[in-house]
Each structure stands twice: as C-alpha cells, then as structure tokens.
Amino acid sequence: xxxxxxxxxxxxxxxxxxxxxxxxxxxxxxxxxxxxxxxxxxxxxxxxxxxxxxxxxxxxxxxxxxxxxxxxxxxxxxxxxxxxxxxxxxxxxxxxxxxxxxxxxxxxxxxxxxxxxxxxxxxxxxxxxxxxxxxxxxxxxxxxxxxxxxxxxxxxxxxxxxxxxxxxxxxxxxxxxxxxxxxxxxxxxxxxxxxxxxxxxxxxxxxxxxxxxxxxxxxxxxxxxxxxxxxxxxxxxxxxxxxxxxxxxxxxxxxxxxxxxxxxxxxxxxxxxxxxxxxxxxxxxxxxxxxxxxxxxxxxxxxxxxxxxxxxxxxxxxxxxxxxxxxxxxxxxxxxxxxxxxxxxxxxxxxxxxxxxxxxxxxxxxxxxxxxxxxxxxxxxxxxxxxxxxxxxxxxxxxxxxxxxxxxxxxxxxxxxxxxxxxxxxxxxxxxxxxxxxxxxxxxxxxxxxxxxxxxxxxxxxxxxxxxxxxxxxxxxxxxxxxxxxxxxxxxxxxxxxxxxxxxxxxxxxxxxxxxxxxxxxxxxxxxxxxxxxxxxxxxxxxxxxxxxxxxxxxxxxxxxxxxxxx
Numbered sequence: 001x002x003x004x005x006x007x008x009x010x011x012x013x014x015x016x017x018x019x020x021x022x023x024x025x026x027x028x029x030x031x032x033x034x035x036x037x038x039x040x041x042x043x044x045x046x047x048x049x050x051x052x053x054x055x056x057x058x059x060x061x062x063x064x065x066x067x068x069x070x071x072x073x074x075x076x077x078x079x080x081x082x083x084x085x086x087x088x089x090x091x092x093x094x095x096x097x098x099x100x101x102x103x104x105x106x107x108x109x110x111x112x113x114x115x116x117x118x119x120x121x122x123x124x125x126x127x128x129x130x131x132x133x134x135x136x137x138x139x140x141x142x143x144x145x146x147x148x149x150x151x152x153x154x155x156x157x158x159x160x161x162x163x164x165x166x167x168x169x170x171x172x173x174x175x176x177x178x179x180x181x182x183x184x185x186x187x188x189x190x191x192x193x194x195x196x197x198x199x200x201x202x203x204x205x206x207x208x209x210x211x212x213x214x215x216x217x218x219x220x221x222x223x224x225x226x227x228x229x230x231x232x233x234x235x236x237x238x239x240x241x242x243x244x245x246x247x248x249x250x251x252x253x254x255x256x257x258x259x260x261x262x263x264x265x266x267x268x269x270x271x272x273x274x275x276x277x278x279x280x281x282x283x284x285x286x287x288x289x290x291x292x293x294x295x296x297x298x299x300x301x302x303x304x305x306x307x308x309x310x311x312x313x314x315x316x317x318x319x320x321x322x323x324x325x326x327x328x329x330x331x332x333x334x335x336x337x338x339x340x341x342x343x344x345x346x347x348x349x350x351x352x353x354x355x356x357x358x359x360x361x362x363x364x365x366x367x368x369x370x371x372x373x374x375x376x377x378x379x380x381x382x383x384x385x386x387x388x389x390x391x392x393x394x395x396x397x398x399x400x401x402x403x404x405x406x407x408x409x410x411x412x413x414x415x416x417x418x419x420x421x422x423x424x425x426x427x428x429x430x431x432x433x434x435x436x437x438x439x440x441x442x443x444x445x446x447x448x449x450x451x452x453x454x455x456x457x458x459x460x461x462x463x464x465x466x467x468x469x470x471x472x473x474x475x476x477x478x479x480x481x482x483x484x485x486x487x488x489x490x491x492x493x494x495x496x497x498x499x500x501x502x503x504x505x506x507x508x509x510x511x512x513x514x515x516x517x518x519x520x521x522x523x524x525x526x527x528x529x530x531x532x533x534x535x536x537x538x539x540x541x542x543x544x545x546x547x548x549x550x551x552x553x554x555x556x557x558x559x560x561x562x563x564x565x566x567x
Contacts, residue, residue, distance in 0.1 A: 068132040072151040074376050074405045075127045081412045083125035089145040090124045097123040110142025119314040121380045128376045153372035154400040156328050157423035158508035159478040161235055164207035167224050176226040180253055183219045184236055187261035192218025195239035204232045235458050236260055241502035245458035263454050268343035272452050272490035277349045277515050285350025285521040290336055291385030291393045295325030296359035297333045298499035303340035304333055309357030312380040325361030327498040331506050332396050334497030335514035349518025356388050379409035386416045394517040395422040396510035398433040406435050414440045417535030419543045421517045423509035425480035432484035443484050446476040446491025446512040453493035462492050469555030479509055485562035487551050489515035519566040520547045
C-alpha cells in the first residue's frame with residue numbers, strides 16, 4: 001500500500017485514504033460510515049466540527065490520509081502518429097471515447113480505475129487523461145499498446161527580460177531597502193503611460209533586481225537595496241501600442257522620481273522586417289494557407305483577414321480562436337500577411353496568404369497572467385491545421401522538454417505535405433529549443449540591423465557579435481543558436497499588428513519565425529507544381545528544399561544563421 005501524507009483532526013479514530021482505499025481503526029461500522037461521510041464532505045477548519053457531529057463523544061485520534069493526486073497524461077497509440085493503426089489499440093481508443101476510460105480498461109480485463117478522459121484529438125487516437133500514477137500503471141498493464149506522455153508546457157518565444165531574483169548587495173544580502181520611483185510618459189504627448197512593465201537590473205547577468213507595472217499615473221515604485229548606487233540596466237516595456245520600449249544603462253539611483261520618455265512608433269519608417277524581407281505585394285502568397293499556432297489572432301483588425309481556426313485549449317470553447325491568449329499571435333499573423341499600407345497600417349511578407357488561427361494558449365487570469373501552452377493543445381492544433389488544409393504552420397513557441405506527442409503531430413503534418421516552421425528560442429545563445437530542434441521542423445534564429453530602432457530603446461540591448469558581412473547586421477543577443485538551425489529571419493524591433501486596431505514593436509525568434517513563414521508562403525505561391533502536388537512527405541520536403549535553397553549567406557556562419565536568410 002502506498003505511503004501518503006497525513007493530518008490529525010479532533011479525537012476519534014484513524015481514517016483516511018491510501019492508494020484510493022479508506023483506512024479505519026477503533027470505530028464500529030456505523031461510526032466508521034459516519035466519519036467516511038464526513039471525510040468526503042469536509043476539509044480545513046470546518047473539518048473538526050463536522051467530525052464531532054459525525055462521531056459525538058469519541059476520544060480516539062483521527063488521522064486523514066491524503067491519497068495520490070491526479071495528474072494529466074497524453075495517451076498515444078504505439079508506433080507513429082496520433083491515430084491508432086493496430087486493430088486492438090484502435091478498438092480500445094474508440095472504447096475510451098464512447099464508454100469512458102474505466103469501462104474500456106475493464107473490457108480488456110483490467111482492474112477498476114479512476115480515470116477521466118479530458119479531451120481527444122481523434123476518437124481512435126491521442127487522448128488527454130487525468131488519473132493517478134497508480135491507476136496509470138494499471139492501464140499500461142491492461143493495454144500495453146500505448147505510449148504515455150506527461151503533459152508538458154511551452155512558452156512564447158518573444159524576448160522580454162524579467163527579474164528572476166531580488167536585488168542583493170555585493171555581500172550577497174538584501175539589507176535595508178530604498179524606493180526608486182519611475183515615471184513613464186509619452187515623449188510626443190507628455191501623457192502618463194499606464195500598464196508599462198518596468199524592469200530594473202542591479203545585476204543583469206544574474207537577473208537580479210526589481211520590477212513592477214506603472215499605475216494610471218504612469219508611476220511605479222521599486223524596492224532596491226539602500227547600498228545600491230546604480231542600476232546596470234533599466235527596461236521599460238509599454239503595454240499600449242505605438243510606443244517604443246526604452247533601455248537605460250548605468251542609471252544612478254537617486255532620490256525623487258526618475259522620468260523616462262518613450263518615443264512614438266512611425267509606421268512609415270523602415271524596420272528590420274521590411275529591410276530584410278520586404279513588404280509583400282498584395283498578391284504575394286496567393287493560394288497558400290498558413291496556420292498560426294499561438295495565442296489567437298485579432299479578428300477585427302483592419303490589416304488582418306482570418307479565414308478560420310480553432311481553439312484547442314482543453315476545456316475552452318473551440319470556436320473562440322480570437323486573441324484571448326494575448327497579443328502575440330496577432331503580431332505574428334501581421335508579420336506573415338498583414339494587408340495594411342504605411343503610414344496608417346503595416347504590410348506583411350505574404351499579404352495574400354490565407355490565415356488560420358489555432359489558439360493553444362489559455363485565457364489569461366489574475367492568478368495566471370502568463371499562461372503556457374500544453375503539448376496536448378499544440379499537438380491537437382497541428383492536427384486541426386492539417387485538416388483545415390494549411391500548407392505551412394508557424395510555431396513561435398518552445399522551451400519545453402522534447403515530447404512524443406508534439407513530435408507525432410509534426411510528423412503527421414509532414415507526412416501530409418505540411419511544413420512546420422518553429423522558433424529557435426530566446427535563451428541567450430543556448431542550443432535550439434524544442435520543437436524547433438526536431439528534425440522535421442525548420443528552425444529559425446533572429447537577426448537585426450543597427451539603425452532601424454531608437455538608440456535608447458529596449459532593442460539596443462539585443463545588439464551583439466557576431467556581425468555579418470554588412471557590419472550593421474547582427475544575430476540578436478537573445479537568439480538560440482547551434483547545429484539544429486536551418487535559417488535566420490528578422491526578429492529585432494519588428495513592428496506589426498496587435499488587437500484590436502493598433503500596432504507595436506516586438507523582438508524574439510517569435511518574430512523571426514513568421515518572417516520566414518511569410519517568405520515560405522511567398523516562395524510556395526510561385527511554385528504551382530509543388531503547391532498542387534499530392535499532400536505527402538515528398539511535398540513537404542520540396543517546400544523545405546525550395547525555402548532553404550533560396551537562402552542568402554549573410555556572413556554569420558551556420559551556427560548562427562543556418563543556411564542564411566530565405567529570399
């Protein structure tokens with residue numbers, strides 16, 4: 001019998017759950033039944049009163065044993081892909097979908113289990129289940145032809161620096177604190193900028209410092225060690241559109257209020273996307289369908305046309321594929337296929353490409369303002385995008401451990417003639433993250449160019465060696481690199497669309513990836529033979545070959561640029 005945590009309440013008997021079984025001692029059958037009823041109904045401070053009412057006058061000790069907590073797992077059929085092929089596995093998966101997990105396990109001679117099917121990608125295929133590790137072992141013994149994958153989570157590949165630990169003195173202590181007040185205003189209007197994230201680093205390498213969000217008056221108070229005299233870096237990331245973020249280095253910490261002015265974004269000015277990839281002709285990308293697996297795309301933005309999509313977050317309405325997960329997906333979509341015109345709008349790389357929104361990031365809440373996307377939601381989104389007829393999928397996310405569920409979905413897509421283009425990640429020159437590191441993905445690093453953003457903006461911190469043949473070009477300091485890279489794309493200070501009808505600049509391999517996706521759509525649209533080919537792995541290979549075959553060497557070397565910049 002499994003060992004479990006216990007807690008004592010009142011004075012009656014020993015009762016609880018271990019491995020799902022009740023444990024009793026010192027009570028007759030009627031009293032034990034009463035306490036069992038109490039256990040099911042009560043917890044916390046109210047438990048003692050409920051227990052006394054259930055077993056009046058008892059002087060024995062009661063111990064509540066907390067059983068193993070349910071966890072979420074993905075069940076995949078053995079072999080390759082998301083759907084079962086073996087007859088017995090297919091029958092079992094269908095049984096789970098129609099009769100429930102417990103009945104399906106009983107039908108193959110397994111013992112009783114408590115297992116909930118949370119969601120399915122296909123009735124005869126991958127399932128997300130909730131159960132205990134003990135009951136999962138029972139399932140594996142009863143139906144060996146399954147692959148069990150833990151539920152894992154992935155982050156957006158946008159570059160935003162955050163404090164990871166409180167500021168400390170040189171002696172390694174926090175010590176007495178002082179308050180630094182920062183006020184953020186628009187340089188053009190002088191108005192206070194509310195909702196801006198202010199990040200103050202006393203030690204940038206260790207990510208030590210303090211951070212906060214500006215009030216309606218544009219101010220935020222940060223607590224820092226009184227012994228600290230200077231900040232290494234001070235970042236400001238505005239929430240509202242049309243403003244550049246700010247970066248100040250070697251900032252003196254003084255009394256009073258430090259005021260920072262943010263420059264306005266000019267939609268008519270050239271940024272790295274338009275410099276390296278060019279604003280597309282309105283016919284570029286015609287006939288190509290692109291799935292954006294992300295936070296959802298703005299459905300009412302004047303520069304964007306969304307043809308359809310699905311939300312694959314377990315428990316959320318599949319029809320809600322708009323930008324409920326945040327601004328990020330809309331920004332990526334605009335890079336690919338925005339149809340606006342400067343100076344009142346922006347133009348993407350392949351404006352005629354059809355956009356499909358696959359929302360995998362949950363709605364943000366006060367308790368979880370930065371939710372992550374599960375591998376199940378991502379795998380289901382890839383599957384749904386293939387069913388929608390997409391040719392190219394954009395995954396500006398990553399960072400989770402490699403897992404069989406995401407890999408199976410990518411392989412299914414590739415075998416259906418669909419190419420996944422994924423962000424290398426933003427871990428400051430670390431190896432390429434998953435899923436971009438997977439062999440069947442096209443992995444993208446981020447390049448930038450000096451002079452295309454204000455010198456005191458947050459993007460100045462992204463400039464780092466090596467520099468290219470043109471010494472103004474650089475591989476972003478945040479970009480992951482390595483042998484798994486396939487190509488590079490513009491990913492520093494890219495201006496694009498955000499909900500509902502405005503624009504902002506972002507950096508990250510998140511931005512470089514849709515730039516390459518747009519270039520892939522532009523190239524594919526011009527190759528009618530490949531576009532119209534049978535949807536199989538040979539078609540996918542032909543798309544990748546055409547994309548990488550167009551790449552231009554920018555002089556960074558394969559570790560930083562892969563094959564180079566597609567053109």
